[in-house]
Structure formats: C-alpha cells, structure tokens
Amino acid sequence: xxPQEEVESLRRELERHNxxxxxxxxxxxxxxxxxxxxxxxxxxxxxxxxxxSPDSPTHKVGGEPISGFQTVEHRLPMLSIDNVYSEDEVRExxxxxxxLLGSNSVEYAVEYKIDGVALALIYEQGRLVxxxxxxxxxxxDDVTHNARTIxxxxxxxxxxxxPPLLEVRGEAFxxxxxxxxxxxxQERAGAEPFANPRNTTAGALKLLDPKLCQARxxxxxxxxxxxxxxxxxxxxxxxxxxxxxxGIPTTPLVQTATGIDATLELCHRMMEDLHTVExxxxxxxxxxxxxxxxxxxxxxxxxxxxxxAYKWERYEGITRVISIEVQVGKTGTLTPxxxxxxxxxxxxxxxxxxxxxRDELQRLGVxxxxxxxxxxxxxxxxxxxxxxxxxxxxxETPFVFPNHCPECGGEVRQDEGGVYVRCINPQCPAQLRxxxxxxxxxxxxxxxxxxxKLIEQLLAAGLLTSFADIYRxxxxxxxxxxxxxxxxxxxxxxxxxxxxxxxxxxxRLLTALNIRHxxxxxxxxLADRFGTLxxxxxxxxxxxxxxxxxxxVIAQSVFDFFHSEVGQQIVNDLRTCGLNFGAPIERQKDxxxxxxxxxxxxxxxxxxxxxxxxxxxKEAIHQHGGKASGSVSKKTDFVVAGENAGSKLxxxxxxxxxxxxxxxxxxxxxGDAETPxxxxxxxxxxx
Numbered sequence: 001x002x003p004q005e006e007v008e009s010l011r012r013e014l015e016r017h018n019x020x021x022x023x024x025x026x027x028x029x030x031x032x033x034x035x036x037x038x039x040x041x042x043x044x045x046x047x048x049x050x051x052x053s054p055d056s057p058t059h060k061v062g063g064e065p066i067s068g069f070q071t072v073e074h075r076l077p078m079l080s081i082d083n084v085y086s087e088d089e090v091r092e093x094x095x096x097x098x099x100l101l102g103s104n105s106v107e108y109a110v111e112y113k114i115d116g117v118a119l120a121l122i123y124e125q126g127r128l129v130x131x132x133x134x135x136x137x138x139x140x141d142d143v144t145h146n147a148r149t150i151x152x153x154x155x156x157x158x159x160x161x162x163p164p165l166l167e168v169r170g171e172a173f174x175x176x177x178x179x180x181x182x183x184x185x186q187e188r189a190g191a192e193p194f195a196n197p198r199n200t201t202a203g204a205l206k207l208l209d210p211k212l213c214q215a216r217x218x219x220x221x222x223x224x225x226x227x228x229x230x231x232x233x234x235x236x237x238x239x240x241x242x243x244x245x246x247g248i249p250t251t252p253l254v255q256t257a258t259g260i261d262a263t264l265e266l267c268h269r270m271m272e273d274l275h276t277v278e279x280x281x282x283x284x285x286x287x288x289x290x291x292x293x294x295x296x297x298x299x300x301x302x303x304x305x306x307x308x309a310y311k312w313e314r315y316e317g318i319t320r321v322i323s324i325e326v327q328v329g330k331t332g333t334l335t336p337x338x339x340x341x342x343x344x345x346x347x348x349x350x351x352x353x354x355x356x357x358r359d360e361l362q363r364l365g366v367x368x369x370x371x372x373x374x375x376x377x378x379x380x381x382x383x384x385x386x387x388x389x390x391x392x393x394x395x396e397t398p399f400v401f402p403n404h405c406p407e408c409g410g411e412v413r414q415d416e417g418g419v420y421v422r423c424i425n426p427q428c429p430a431q432l433r434x435x436x437x438x439x440x441x442x443x444x445x446x447x448x449x450x451x452x453k454l455i456e457q458l459l460a461a462g463l464l465t466s467f468a469d470i471y472r473x474x475x476x477x478x479x480x481x482x483x484x485x486x487x488x489x490x491x492x493x494x495x496x497x498x499x500x501x502x503x504x505x506x507x508r509l510l511t512a513l514n515i516r517h518x519x520x521x522x523x524x525x526l527a528d529r530f531g532t533l534x535x536x537x538x539x540x541x542x543x544x545x546x547x548x549x550x551x552x553v554i555a556q557s558v559f560d561f562f563h564s565e566v567g568q569q570i571v572n573d574l575r576t577c578g579l580n581f582g583a584p585i586e587r588q589k590d591x592x593x594x595x596x597x598x599x600x601x602x603x604x605x606x607x608x609x610x611x612x613x614x615x616x617x618k619e620a621i622h623q624h625g626g627k628a629s630g631s632v633s634k635k636t637d638f639v640v641a642g643e644n645a646g647s648k649l650x651x652x653x654x655x656x657x658x659x660x661x662x663x664x665x666x667x668x669x670x671g672d673a674e675t676p677x678x679x680x681x682x683x684x685x686x687x
Contacts, residue, residue, distance in 0.1 A: 003044055007051045010041040014057040018154075019247055055127060055156040059148060068208070069141040075167060075227035078118060078134045080302055081285065081309040087264055088631040090286065093308045094260040095635045097288065100297055100305065107289040108263045109236040110270060111223060111254040113309055115280040116171030117202045119143075120226055121153060121248075126162025128155050133205060143205045147172075149214035152221065158247040167226030168248055174201050175278040176386040177363065178217040187390030197280050223251040223285070235289045252277060256289050261627070262549050265521045267310060275356050275383045278363075282377070283311035315376045317350065318388065319343035321368055324355070324399040328407045328430035330438050330514050332422035336361050336401065338372070338384060345376045353382045358401045359419045365389075369396035405430075426566050432466075433459060435514050439467050443520055444512035445504055446615075448497030449490075457483050467512070467570060470498055471577035505619060506533060506582035513570065515561045517554045524622065525549055526558070532582035533571065537562035597669055598626030602635055606649055607642030609662050617665075624669045632657060640665045 001009070017034055021027045038057060045052045084090055097106055118134035131147030133140040147153055150172060157166070174182070174197040182200070183193040194200040204216040222243050225233070233239040240250040253270065257263040267284055274281060288294050288306035297305040320341045327335045336355040343350055353374055355361045364387060366372060371388040401421075405412055410425030423431065436455050440447040447470070458464040461483060463476060473480060473495065480491045501508075507527040511520050518526075529547050530536045536544075536558065544555035561567040575581065603626050605617050612620065617640065618628040632639060632651040638658035641649050652659050660668070 003048050004051055007041065007044050007048070010037060010044070011053075011057060013037060014041065015154075015158075015247070018057070018152075019158075021151075057155075059155060069143070069206075071135070071139050072130070072132045072142045073139040074120065074132065074135075074137070075122075078120065078137045078140070078169065078226070079299060079304060080137065081307060082303045083283075083309045083311050085311055090264065090267075090308065090310055091260055091629065091631060092633060093286070094263075095633055097297075097306065099635075101293060105259045107256055107258045109254055109256050109287045109289045110263060110266050111251045111285050111287070112270065112274075112277055112281045113283040113285045113311065114171040114173055114221060114223075114251060115198050115282040115314075116173030117198065117205060119147065119170060119172045119205070119220065121147065121168045121170075121220070121222075122226075123157055123162065123166045123168070125164060126157040126159055128153065141206070145210045146205050146207065146213040146218075147220075149210050149218070151217065151219040152249040154247040158245065162246075163229060163231035165227060165229040166231060166246075167228060168222045168243065169224035169226050170220055170222035170251070171279075172201050172205060172218050172220050173197060173279045174204075174216060174218055176280070177278060177365075178219075180386045180389045182216065184389035184392070193390055219249075219279075221249050221251050221279075233291050235291060236287055237289060239291065257549075262521070265519075271312075271377070274377060275354075275360060280314075282314055283309050285309050312377050313346070315346035316385070317343040317345040317374050317376075318371060319350075319374060321366060321370045321372055323368055324361075324366070326402055326406050328405060328423055328428065328434070330431060330434035331516055332405075332424065332428060332431050334358070334402070334405070334412060334421045334423065336399070338366065340372075340374065343374065345374060345382060348376075350374060350376065350382045353384050355384060357419045358414075358421050361399065361401065367396040367398050369393075429459070432464075436464060436467065436470070438514055439512040440470070445501045445508055447501050449494045450497065454494070457486075466573055468573040468577050471502070471574075471579075473498060502578055503580045505623065506531075506580060509533065509574075509579055509581070510536070513561070513567075515558055515567075517557045522550060522554055527582060529585075530582075531585035534581065535584070537571070596623075596625030598624040601626040601637040602629050603627070603638060603640060604629050604632050604636050604648055604652070605640045605642075607645030609640075609642040611662060611666065620669060 014034070014037055017027065017029060017037075021034075041056070042058045045056065045058055082093075084093060094106065098104065120132045120134075120140070121128060122130040122132070128144070128148065130142060131144045131153075132142055135141060148155060176197065179194070179197045179200065186193045200216060201218055204213045204218050207213045222240070225239060231242075233242065237254070237256055240254055243250050253273065253276070255266055255270070257266040263286065267286075270284060286308050288297070294304070294306040299305060321338045322341060323339045325337055325339065327337055329335060335357065338353050338355055340351050340353060355364065355366060364384060366384060366387055371391040373385040373388065374382050375385045376382045403412065404410065405423035405425065405428060407430035408423065408425050408428040410423050410428060412421050413424050414421050425431075433452075433455060436459075437452050439445055440450040440455070450470070455464065458473075461479065463473065463479060464470065477491060477495070480486055480494070481488065486494075505527070507520065507523040510523040510527055510533065511518065525547060526536050526544075530539065539559070541552070541555045541559040544550055544558055545552045547555075562571070598621060603621050605614065605621075605628065609617060621628045626637075629636060632648050632655065634655055634657075636652070636655075636657045638660055639648065639652040640662060641652075641659050642662055649659065651657075
C-alpha cells in the first residue's frame, strides 16, 4: 500500500469511528486504539507533507494559539426562547399556536434542552469555515480555532453534493462522565476542581490555545438551523436526520407527537428517561415540527413564535453511596438502587436513588462508598448524575450485577435490542408483589386501603396469589381479621374499597393488567377505540398499530399479552369477578362512532363538588367525549363551578366563558340538556 493509499484509508477509518462514537453511540474500538490510528496518520502526514489536507482528522487536535477573539455578526439573529414552567402554560402556548395557524391540532417535535453553550457552525461547500458563540444574539465571538477540536464537529460534511451554505446551531457541552474525569485529574494535579460542566465548557471555548480546549473534551449536538442556501427541509425531524447523514450529532432522543395531550404525555416519558442523557438538561423544548409553517409564523422581537422551553428547576446534592441493591419490578425488570447517606434536596430528604439498569450502572461507574451528585429536576424522582471521582480514597468496592433473579433465583435475560435485564420466571414472587401493588395503585384500579404493607401481609398469609384473589377476599373475612393490625373496621373499609372498584372504567382495568408499554394514556385510547376488553383482545397486531398514538411496539406488546397463556389466564380469572370489561361502541349506520354530549368540548372544573371527586368528574368528562383542562382560556367551552370556586371562576367571567353548576352538568351528561354554548355574559344557559 502506497503512503497516499494508507493516508486515505486511515482518514476513512477515523471518520467512520468518529461517526460511530459521536452520532451512533456504538463505538467499535477503544480510545487507545483510536489514538494509535490517529498517531499513524500524523506520522504519515509529517513524512509526506504533500498529502496533508485542512480537513484531515489530525487537524482536530488543534493548531497554534491565537492572539485574541474577533467579534462576528450573525447572518441571522440567534434569538432566545420563551420559557414556561407548568403544564397549564404549555397548553396556553398550544392554544396560541393553534389560533395563529387556524388548526385544531399541531405536531410537535420534543427534545431535551441541553444546558450548554450556544454555538453556530457555518459550512460553505461542505467545509467548516467558522464557529461563532451566541454572544448578545446579534453578534458573537469567532471560536473556530477551538471548534475544530470539539468532539462531534466534522471539518467536512459527509456529502457528495453539499449545500453552498449551511449554518447549524446547537450546544457545546461536556458530558457528565467526562466532567467527572476532568475533576479527578485536577484533584490528582493538586488544582481546584471545576465547578460545573456549563461554566467549564464556556471557559474552554474562550481559551486562546486550542490544545487546552481539546483537553477539556468539549462536545457538540445540533438542534437548529441558521442561514442556509441550496437546501430545504419539510420537518424538524427530517432536518435532524439530514444532519446525522452529514455526520453532525444531534440532540438525543428527539420524538414527535400530535396534539397537546399526546405531547404532554411524551414530555412526562422523556422526563422519566432523563437519566439516559449524558449531559446537563434543564428542560424540554417543544417545536412546531412543520418548518414551512414556522416561516409563516415568524418571530417576535426576541423569540420565535413556534417553540417554547418547558423548564424545570434543577436541584443537586452530594452524598455517599452506602450500598447498592437490585429490585425486581412488576414486569420482571432488575433495577439497581443506590442506598445513600441522607441528603436534603429541594426541601425533601433523599436516601435512595434508582440506577435504572445494568448498562447505566456501568456507564456511571458507581461503586459502593463513592461520593455522587444526585439531581432532582422538577417533579422527577432523584437520580445519580455522576460520580465525584476526585474524592475516591481507594476503599470503594465495585458492585457485581447479579446473573440470576435476586428474588427467585430464576434465569434473567436482557431485552432484545434493549437495556433492561428481566427475570423470565412468570411465577416470581417479586413480580406478583409488584404487580399487585400496581394493580391497586391510584393510576390503575385505585383500591382504597390496599397498600404495599398489607399486600405483603396477604401474600405471606397465602390470601393473594393472583389479581382476581383481591376480589375473593370478601369471602375470607375471618382470615383477614386474624391478620396483625386488622380489626373489624379496617377489614370492612378494605372490603368496601375493593367492592367500589368492580365498575371502574375499562381503561383502568387495561392499565392494571400490567401490559408492557401500556400506561393510562394508551389504555384510554384503546378503550375508547374498541369499547370492550374482548374486542381489544380480538385485534391483530396490525390493526392495533393503526390506532393513533399506539404504533407497532405497543401493538405487539398488547397482542402478545392477550395471546399468551399467562395473559389469558389473568383475563379469564378476572372475568369471574364481575369487573367492568367495557361496553360495545355505539356506531351510526355509516360506521362512524355515535356522538357523545361533550364531544370535542374543553371543560374546566373548579370549587368543591357534592356528587363527584375531582378525579371522578374528569373521568365523566372523558367518558362523554370531552377534555378536562386545568386552566381557563378563551378556548374553554364551559366551566363547572362548585362551592367556593375561586380564581378560575373569576377568569371565566372575565373572558365570557359559560359557567354551569354541578347539577346542570349532571343533566347535561344524562342527555336532559343541551351542551352550553359560549356567550359574552359569563352566565349559565340554565339561569
């Protein structure tokens, strides 16, 4: 092989490994092996200077220091983003957007808001020519010399016909793991450790020597488009896909959803998955997915009209890992949990934090005895962000993840293509215990009085072996009375709480069945679409996947449950208990679903009610075709006001939104009254 052939081969190989590492997150070689390939290329370029190229991977290691920074005016302003801090404010944003677009529903792209340093990369004819910080939004500092060293920033786009101009905007950041290593190195060198990743990133970009910037292991992810020529995109999702094809890493785990309810449900799931993101995150960004529509909406003087940042407060604490244990969940998932020295975070004492799965445990590198940073973001449960490696003393001990179920000793298996390790024994006592806890929980059947302590007692006494056994407890009153701390009043209250759930709506039962990937939102959608449990069970995976917001993964999970021996046994057993398995959907002659009295109506409930709890009236609204909202706006169709109604009633009167009483609401859903129409009086049509 000639020197030229070897140089070209090494460049292709290094570019491929950069893509695998920064874009696809599946490296094939170690850092040491990568460095060896890079050193061989450097050697060849020194020996054969005629083979050098400005976009060679060797030039990412940094050139000579510069004397100072040049201020550059942005081709298009880098505007700020409006922030909101509650679901109500997100819904208000959605209402404004739909009003501007004249649309009933909007498709959003939702992405994590990386707490990094805003950076614009400018490519001309596919080559990186400039990198500029946000600055004041109109102009920023030229940091091209440092950007060339940033992990994930290609010096040349992977494209045979690149656009004449492409400005890519995103965030420079230091990953939590790299930040931990940097702090440990500083401690060993006797220097004061860096304070936090964002400030360290900002400082790195302002260094005059690019080799020093490179040492801080700054990375980049893209999330937006600046000036461009010769290229256009239909959606944000397609834009991100194209960037990845060009070799530019993008904000991770971006997903889309249509409609504000589905979008907020997606937000909740992404908040719960926050631990999978390696960088600092301080919220979510909701963006109109349709790019041509964005152009129609335009911007205000300070921010685009088509996106919003849904932010949360971040609170951190530093504490020590006392021990690590593995819990078995309701679907057999083995979850490592860190027991911590108690630490106060955001007004509450934290003594435990989930480590989520075996891969996450290995990624963090947590050992027993480690000092760790624990974060509590918004309403999210605490999670370990990183290990304070610089505080290690040598006495810490690694934790070995079990290769058998810690509860039953059965075989465990990692999900195909996934990260979770599960016990595959359907008779595992931990799965039964956690499944019963979930079945009785508020989000499922909501059985008053049946908590985990009592469930453990009932299991130990042999009174519970299945979900259906809960409903057989009424025939075992004497045995219940024999249990510790179970007097007549306690037993009567428990049995009354169980009896009250026999007519729970179908979506609650479907949720309680503990089918993987099925939560309350998807359960409602399936119950609304098919009406009965039998009808859902009779569907093929393909027909289930055709339902809006279900998709192939959820559909296959539902199909597998109802066609498994365990699933069929659970359903048949529960059928004998007289539970509500739903009712057939009434359809008109043309096959369309018959309308319901609140179809398409948005309703707000306020004040103290007599006939309903707050949850039960929301359920009644949903069952009759309406949508329960938490805030009053011009889009609200009417307000149900009970006693002592406060600011929401005032807001309704101010906006001229119709107000009705609880009794009038009962008449309405029973079919004895017309749906209220909005007028400007703020008074009920029934007055």
